[in-house]
Amino acid sequence: MRHLLGPWRTRQERGREVEEELEFHLTCVTEELMRSGLSRKEARDRAITTFGDLPLTRRECVRLDTATDRRVRWVSHLRDTLTDIHIVTRSLLRQRLTTALTVGTLALGVASTTALWSVTRHLLLHPVPFRDADRVVIAWQTNTTSRMKLFPRLTQAERWRAAPSFEAIEVARTATAILRIDATAEIITTRAVSDRFLPFTGTTTILGRNFLPEELVAGGQHVALLGYGFWQRRFGGDRAVIGRTVRIDNAIYQVVGVTPEALDRTVGPLRAAAIWLPLVVAPTSEEQGVVFGRLRPGATAATAESELKRLDARPDPSRTTPPGQWAPQVEAAAVLMGQRTARTLYSLMGAVLLLMVIAAMNVTHFLLGRAVTARREMAVRAALGATRGRLARHGLAEAMVIGIGGGLVGLLLSTPFLTTIIRLSPASIPGLNEVRHDSSAGMVAMLFGVGSALAAALVPIWRGGATKPWSLLSGARASQGKDSHRLRSLLVVVETALSLTLLVGTALLTRSLWRAEHQDTGIRADEVVALELRLPEWRYQTNSARMVLMNEITARLRAISGVVGVAQSSGVPPMSGVEFGTLEVEGRMIAPGTAASFFASTSVTADYFAVAGLSVVAGHGFDPALSPAAPSAEQAIIINQSFAAQYWPGVDPVGKRLRIGGDAWLRVIGVVVDVPALGLANHEGSFQLYRQLSPEDIGQIIVIRSHLPMNHLAPLVRSAVAERDPDVPIVTMATVRQLLNDSVGTERFTLVLLAAFAVTAVILSAAGLFGVLTHTIAQQTRAIGVRIALGADATAVQWMVMRNGMMPVAVGVAIGLGLSLIAGRVLSTLLYDISPRDSIALVGAALLSLSVAVVASYLAATRALAITPMEALRSE
Amino acid sequence: MPDKTLDLPAGSVDVLLLKALSWNAMHGYGISRWLRAQSDGAFGLEDAALYQGLHRLERRRWVTSAWGPSETNRRAKFYEITPDGRRQLGKASAAWRAYATALFKVLDAQSTAA
Numbered sequence: 001m002r003h004l005l006g007p008w009r010t011r012q013e014r015g016r017e018v019e020e021e022l023e024f025h026l027t028c029v030t031e032e033l034m035r036s037g038l039s040r041k042e043a044r045d046r047a048i049t050t051f052g053d054l055p056l057t058r059r060e061c062v063r064l065d066t067a068t069d070r071r072v073r074w075v076s077h078l079r080d081t082l083t084d085i086h087i088v089t090r091s092l093l094r095q096r097l098t099t100a101l102t103v104g105t106l107a108l109g110v111a112s113t114t115a116l117w118s119v120t121r122h123l124l125l126h127p128v129p130f131r132d133a134d135r136v137v138i139a140w141q142t143n144t145t146s147r148m149k150l151f152p153r154l155t156q157a158e159r160w161r162a163a164p165s166f167e168a169i170e171v172a173r174t175a176t177a178i179l180r181i182d183a184t185a186e187i188i189t190t191r192a193v194s195d196r197f198l199p200f201t202g203t204t205t206i207l208g209r210n211f212l213p214e215e216l217v218a219g220g221q222h223v224a225l226l227g228y229g230f231w232q233r234r235f236g237g238d239r240a241v242i243g244r245t246v247r248i249d250n251a252i253y254q255v256v257g258v259t260p261e262a263l264d265r266t267v268g269p270l271r272a273a274a275i276w277l278p279l280v281v282a283p284t285s286e287e288q289g290v291v292f293g294r295l296r297p298g299a300t301a302a303t304a305e306s307e308l309k310r311l312d313a314r315p316d317p318s319r320t321t322p323p324g325q326w327a328p329q330v331e332a333a334a335v336l337m338g339q340r341t342a343r344t345l346y347s348l349m350g351a352v353l354l355l356m357v358i359a360a361m362n363v364t365h366f367l368l369g370r371a372v373t374a375r376r377e378m379a380v381r382a383a384l385g386a387t388r389g390r391l392a393r394h395g396l397a398e399a400m401v402i403g404i405g406g407g408l409v410g411l412l413l414s415t416p417f418l419t420t421i422i423r424l425s426p427a428s429i430p431g432l433n434e435v436r437h438d439s440s441a442g443m444v445a446m447l448f449g450v451g452s453a454l455a456a457a458l459v460p461i462w463r464g465g466a467t468k469p470w471s472l473l474s475g476a477r478a479s480q481g482k483d484s485h486r487l488r489s490l491l492v493v494v495e496t497a498l499s500l501t502l503l504v505g506t507a508l509l510t511r512s513l514w515r516a517e518h519q520d521t522g523i524r525a526d527e528v529v530a531l532e533l534r535l536p537e538w539r540y541q542t543n544s545a546r547m548v549l550m551n552e553i554t555a556r557l558r559a560i561s562g563v564v565g566v567a568q569s570s571g572v573p574p575m576s577g578v579e580f581g582t583l584e585v586e587g588r589m590i591a592p593g594t595a596a597s598f599f600a601s602t603s604v605t606a607d608y609f610a611v612a613g614l615s616v617v618a619g620h621g622f623d624p625a626l627s628p629a630a631p632s633a634e635q636a637i638i639i640n641q642s643f644a645a646q647y648w649p650g651v652d653p654v655g656k657r658l659r660i661g662g663d664a665w666l667r668v669i670g671v672v673v674d675v676p677a678l679g680l681a682n683h684e685g686s687f688q689l690y691r692q693l694s695p696e697d698i699g700q701i702i703v704i705r706s707h708l709p710m711n712h713l714a715p716l717v718r719s720a721v722a723e724r725d726p727d728v729p730i731v732t733m734a735t736v737r738q739l740l741n742d743s744v745g746t747e748r749f750t751l752v753l754l755a756a757f758a759v760t761a762v763i764l765s766a767a768g769l770f771g772v773l774t775h776t777i778a779q780q781t782r783a784i785g786v787r788i789a790l791g792a793d794a795t796a797v798q799w800m801v802m803r804n805g806m807m808p809v810a811v812g813v814a815i816g817l818g819l820s821l822i823a824g825r826v827l828s829t830l831l832y833d834i835s836p837r838d839s840i841a842l843v844g845a846a847l848l849s850l851s852v853a854v855v856a857s858y859l860a861a862t863r864a865l866a867i868t869p870m871e872a873l874r875s876e
Numbered sequence: 877m878p879d880k881t882l883d884l885p886a887g888s889v890d891v892l893l894l895k896a897l898s899w900n901a902m903h904g905y906g907i908s909r910w911l912r913a914q915s916d917g918a919f920g921l922e923d924a925a926l927y928q929g930l931h932r933l934e935r936r937r938w939v940t941s942a943w944g945p946s947e948t949n950r951r952a953k954f955y956e957i958t959p960d961g962r963r964q965l966g967k968a969s970a971a972w973r974a975y976a977t978a979l980f981k982v983l984d985a986q987s988t989a990a
Contacts, residue, residue: 021904021953024946025923028905052924064931071935 011066018061026051080390084397092401095370098771102366103405105764106449109359110410112757114445115417116352118437120345129262131202132294135167136333137301139291139308141326146580149329151288154281156312160291160328163307165299170200173279173289178536178729180247181234183722185729187534188230190248191273192280192289200292201263208242208257211278218280224253228261230274248275250538250727292333305330347750347827351505351757354498356452358764361491363402363456365771368488370398371460392461399457400450407449411442424752459487488772489808495768496812497819499761500849504820505827506758507841509751512831516680516744519833522673523573524613524705525737527564530572531557531702531717532732539727546698549725554702556720562708565611569604570699572612572736574743576600576677576685581661585647599660600677600685603693609672611705617641619654619670622692638670640688679743681832703736710735747830762849766856773805773860798861805857806850813846820845889929890938891972892921894957894965897939901956903946904930930955938964 026047033043048054092099130136139160140149152160157171173192178185195211198204205225215221226241235241245252253275264272281287295304308328371378378391415437533553540546550568557566571577579601606624609616622636634657644653657665678685693699706713714733721728732739741748777784787797824836834841896907904927911921933939938961946952957965 017953020951022927024903024950024952025905025908025927027950029923050923052922054924057924057927060928061931064928064935068931068935 011062014065014069015058015062018058018065021061022051022054022058081393081397084394085401088394088398088401092398098366098369099402101767102363103402103409105359105362105767106402106406106452107409107413108760108764109356109452110407110445110449111413111417112352112760113356113448114411114414114437114441115421116345116348117444118414118418118441119421120349121440122436129201129203129265130292130294130333131200133333135295135297137293137295137304137330138333139169139293139304140329140331142329144325144327148580150326152291152328153285154279154287154289155283155285157289157291158281159311160293160308163304163311165295165304165307167294167296168196168200169291169293170194170197171279171281171289171291172197173287174273176534177249177275178534178727179274180250180727183726185727187729187731188248188274189271190275190277192277194279198259200294203260203262205257206260207239208255210257216278216280218282220278220280222251222253223256223278224248225257225259225276226255227259227264227273227276229264229272231258234274246275248277250536253277293330301330301332347505347830348753348757350823350826351502351754354502355757355761355764356448358495358498358761358768360452360456361495362764362768362771363399363406363453364459365488365491365768367395367398367402367457367460369771369775371395395457395461396454399453399461403450403453404446405449406453407446410449411445414441414445421753424749485776488775492765492769492772492805492808493812493815495765496809496849496853497816499758499765500813500816500845501819501823502754502758502761503845503848504816504842505823506751506755507845508824508827508831508834508836508838509747509754511838511841512681512834513744513747513751515834516747516832517741519676519680520673521573521736521740522614522675523736525740526735527705527707528572528612528736529704529706529710529713529717530575530732530734530736530739531704531730532575533700533702533721534729534731535700536725536727539725543695543698547695549728550698550700550702553721553724553728556724557702557704557717560706560713560716560720562713563704563706565607565705567605567608567611567703568693568699569602569608569701569703570693570697571600571602571677572701572703572739573675573677574679574682574740575701576602576688578678578685579660579689581663583647584659584662586657586665597660597687598684600688601691602677602688603691603697603699605693608690608703611703613705614672614675616670616672618644618652619668621670634665634667635691636669637666638672638690639668640672640674642674643687643689644671646687676740676743680740681744681747747832750830762852766852769805769809769853769856770860772808773801773857774863776804777801777860777863798858801861802854802857805860806853809850809853809857813849816849817842817846887968888972889921889925890933891965891968893926893929893933894938894961894968897955897957898962898965901954903952903954905952907955933961937961 026044029047029050030040030043033046034040038046051057139152139157141152141156142149154171154173157169160166161169163169170193175190175192176187177190179188193211194216195213198210204210206228208225211223211225215223224246226235231237231241235244241255242257244255246255247253259276279289293304295301305328308330312328378394381391382388418437533550535546535549540549554566554568557563577600579599580597583597604622606622608614609621616638619638621638637658639653647653647658648656653668653671656668658668659665672688672690674686675688676682676685677688691697704713704717708716717733718730721730784797784800820842821837828836892911893907896902896910902910904923907930908921908923908926930939930941934941934955937958939955939957941953941955943951944954
């Protein structure tokens with residue numbers, strides 16, 4: 001006997017069956033008993049009594065049978081679905097080109113979404129690589145007026161240990177130092193911590209050992225730990241590195257261990273350190289550091305903060321600043337990510353979601369097309385008894401296959417996407433090159449792939465279910481066609497609108513970046529090279545010694561042929577120093593309690609302006625012969641044009657006085673042009689002032705003006721410096737143009753990504769438009785063929801088709817422009833000097849969108865011409 | 877049917893039914909008769925338990941059922957063992973044999989305590 005997957009039975013039917021089975025049994029038993037002499041009635045009664053609990057048995061059997069049925073039903077469901085998938089895959093493979101295009105479209109969307117997901121997950125959600133990451137916090141000192149955050153003093157952190165909310169507090173003091181290996185000196189980042197820091201993070205050294213308590217006292221052994229990345233880079237991961245010595249800031253240290261890779265990860269303000277040193281805090285030390293804390297379970301950052309405030313309010317003889325100006329602030333470490341990075345990511349996520357929507361719409365187009373083509377088959381099936389649910393499942397199977405295909409291909413594509421993003425990303429986004437795909441990426445890819453496909457399939461399935469078999473079979477196609485056409489036109493409208501929004505965003509960012517990069521920088525950015533040095537403190541302990549060194553190096557550099565001018569400075573755009581404090585301008589009332597102003601402040605030698613090419617537009621520059629002011633006279637300063645325009649509008653500021661933060665009065669002796677002091681797109685440094693370099697105020701930057709290309713100049717500069725003192729490392733050497741360009745690295749990165757998305761979106765909507773028009777032509781084959789047969793010329797036919805196509809596009813562009821105006825507000829924080837309503841960007845994007853649509857329509861229209869009248873009349 | 881029926885633990889019903897079906901397909905009444913015959917009347921499995929057991933076995937896919945004519949040409953539901961059922965029968969009878977052997981070892985043991 002075969003295992004019957006019979007038709008489903010209702011519970012009633014099952015009940016009847018069970019009844020019949022049990023009745024058969026009772027009859028047999030009755031007959032048996034009758035054979036041994038009982039009467040029919042007696043036998044029957046005996047049979048029933050000896051059976052046992054008859055009603056219970058009936059119920060149980062029916063229950064068990066229904067459960068069996070249910071499983072059988074699921075098995076047949078599964079079997080149907082597998083069959084569906086098989087059929088669907090075969091039919092999809094028959095239309096190889098369109099299927100590939102659709103799967104490819106979906107894959108593009110999935111790839112970008114998945115790549116961005118990994119980036120976002122890592123940058124925003126990636127936990128701090130410490131033990132119990134959710135309880136780790138960072139404590140700052142915040143200026144109560146300017147809200148600026150500073151690293152607390154280490155001695156203060158010691159007192160903060162008494163706060164009951166904290167389970168532990170550990171500090172890390174970051175510094176830079178000069179590392180000397182053979183003939184080269186380089187600047188490295190060092191971190192000084194106690195022996196408790198590694199246990200605090202929950203990690204241990206991967207090689208060697210942690211510090212010992214006896215090494216943490218002043219005058220203790222000079223030992224060091226290597227950072228993992230540094231160990232790989234500089235020592236090639238040599239496991240025999242323990243016991244080697246390194247020269248840091250003129251002292252010899254012995255390497256006793258290597259820290260794990262996790263500690264190289266960026267945690268808030270803490271970036272990878274090359275060397276870890278033992279921390280020794282003198283009780284009177286003014287040194288600052290990063291303060292990490294672990295909260296007790298149940299404690300919050302807010303309670304910790306108020307406890308710290310109370311501790312700070314206690315009288316403290318060692319305090320130098322008046323209390324009340326600084327207040328402690330406690331923040332969860334996991335939350336600390338640059339605001340700007342988050343904003344960039346959100347804009348990108350918006351773009352990616354738009355892309356996904358467009359991709360999903362293309363899938364809808366595709367599925368609708370197939371549904372219309374297959375409607376005859378569906379009608380036949382419906383006539384043969386397939387339920388609406390069954391037909392719907394077929395549609396779902398189609399969506400699933402496309403979704404899974406798109407998801408898998410998208411996942412594969414997302415890895416090169418991610419690699420490209422990482423390679424293009426600027427160094428200013430920390431931690432980006434640590435981003436990797438993890439298992440969640442696979443899930444996200446499949447989720448988006450299948451989800452979008454299913455969403456895309458909703459409309460075709462719903463419409464497929466409304467199929468009435470008789471109307472289809474009898475050929476009444478007209479009304480169906482019109483509905484479907486309207487729907488697809490709607491899709492074109494939406495796609496065009498969305499891709500236009502992306503285009504507008506790209507255009508705005510492009511204009512913004514162009515403006516930023518082509519602004520008049522005031523300085524001769526291409527000819528001026530900035531050279532940043534670091535003077536070893538152990539050898540040059542007095543200011544005059546430092547000045548002598550700088551002057552000697554300057555002289556050597558002047559001697560290089562090809563060098564036109566050399567000057568010294570404490571900063572150069574975009575790396576200016578800053579200063580802040582309340583500004584007082586002589587002769588003007590300043591409202592009390594004004595917020596502190598922010599200035600880009602640089603100290604320069606007298607020849608700086610000439611070397612850098614900065615024009616002095618009023619007054620004069622510094623006098624090289626004049627030694628800086630005697631204590632009683634006023635110090636001379638030079639301000640920039642914006643500063644003058646703001647505070648002395650229409651008046652010559654030369655000779656006027658100002659002072660900052662209540663310090664001594666300064667006299668303005670000249671005005672220079674503006675420079676992008678803190679970066680190309682940075683408005684904060686628009687007020688600039690210059691002081692003259694003096695023995696009290698030494699810079700470590702040398703500006704060199706020359707006609708030599710960098711690859712010729714660089715080695716000459718290096719040898720000039722090394723010859724004078726090989727312990728002086730070169731921290732930076734680059735043209736000012738290079739440095740300025742790097743300062744908008746993030747903006748450029750965002751732009752590249754956004755442009756890539758926009759281009760993809762435009763291509764996708766063009767493909768969608770092409771598909772719609774092709775389909776429309778297929779619908780109207782008869783009409784077109786007749787027209788051609790009646791002598792309509794090619795242009796008229798083309799025009800008809802194109803008009804059909806451009807209508808929804810025009811509507812889409814209009815809507816898209818509206819959307820862009822809304823979206824523009826989101827972008828406005830990233831724009832430099834461009835309004836989000838910039839007409840050039842809007843018009844340009846609209847024109848591009850329209851032109852692409854015209855091309856797509858034209859191509860479709862050309863295909864229409866290929867229809868011969870005979871074909872048209874034959875088509876049904 | 878005799879009154880003294882042994883109390884049977886649950887798993888043993890399944891194994892008896894499977895054994896009964898291991899040669900031929902039978903209907904419920906036939907199984908009941910077979911069991912009585914094989915155990916010389918000792919195992920008088922209650923009919924209620926028998927039918928619940930059969931339906932349970934069908935749910936577990938150890939047997940399948942089909943309607944067909946009985947010896948008296950009446951419509952009866954026949955049960956047939958499946959390959960899965962045969963495997964289960966093998967496992968269960970081995971387990972029962974081991975259990976019985978161990979039980980008898982204990983029962984036959986002489987007291988070693990002095």
